[in-house]
Amino acid sequence: MYKQILVCSDGSANALHAAEAAATIAEKFDSQITVLSVFFPTPLLASFGEAPEAAACMDTVMSIGEGQHDAIQAATGKVFEDRGIPVTQMREFGHPVDTIVSAAEEIDADLIVIGSRGMSGFKSLLLGSVSDGVLHHAHCPILVIR
Ligand SMILES: Nc1ncnc2c1ncn2[C@@H]1O[C@H](COP(=O)(O)OP(=O)(O)O)[C@@H](O)[C@H]1O
Ligand SMILES: [Mg+2]
Numbered sequence: 608m609y610k611q612i613l614v615c616s617d618g619s620a621n622a623l624h625a626a627e628a629a630a631t632i633a634e635k636f637d638s639q640i641t642v643l644s645v646f647f648p649t650p651l652l653a654s655f656g657e658a659p660e661a662a663a664c665m666d667t668v669m670s671i672g673e674g675q676h677d678a679i680q681a682a683t684g685k686v687f688e689d690r691g692i693p694v695t696q697m698r699e700f701g702h703p704v705d706t707i708v709s710a711a712e713e714i715d716a717d718l719i720v721i722g723s724r725g726m727s728g729f730k731s732l733l734l735g736s737v738s739d740g741v742l743h744h745a746h747c748p749i750l751v752i753r
Contacts, residue, residue, distance in 0.1 A: 609636040610639060611639050611641075611718075612629050612638045612639065612640050612720060613643055613714060613719045614640060614643065615643050615645075616644055618644075621722025621724050621725065621752060623683065624753070625722045625752040626720075627686055628750060630690050632718070632750075634690070638718075640692060640693070640694045640695070641697050641710075641714055642680060643697040644680055644697075645700070645703040645707065646676060647702060648668045649702070672700060704736075707721075711747060717747055717748070718748050718750060719741060721741055723738055723751050725737060
């Protein structure tokens with residue numbers, strides 16, 4: 608039980624709280640932890656339309672994505688490192704919900720740990736679109752942390 612945990616992080620306060628919860632479970636169940644960060648470049652690239660500069664911008668966008676992965680993985684990884692828990696990093700590019708759901712299947716996760724809200728500012732909603740989508744589509748149990 609809870610041998611393979613997927614921790615989803617966008618670097619937000621809730622995602623770091625989720626990481627703390629996952630660490631506590633991992634200590635009890637000796638779980639393997641995978642920290643997943645997803646960068647979604649498509650909305651930005653689509654806004655470039657047919658502009659000739661679009662292809663050249665791709666490299667810049669992808670390097671912004673790598674920088675974002677670095678920052679998220681470092682902040683989230685530290686939560687586990689401070690508690691002596693090894694993690695596997697997973698950095699993906701794509702639609703966050705679809706990518707999280709596929710990654711959970713790929714690593715055969717038996718628990719997904721995710722924050723209730725993330726980086727966007729709509730505090731009146733209980734769940735963000737990513738946590739809501741994952742709750743609807745994932746194959747395994749989900750722990751939502753706020
Ligand atoms: N790009 C992402 N990669 C990995 N996990 C994410 C990503 N975006 C959101 N999450 C996870 O989903 C949780 C909820 O975020 P989200 O649904 O995006 O809310 P909000 O609308 O407030 O940004 C986050 O705390 C994080 O655990
Ligand atoms: Mg978000």
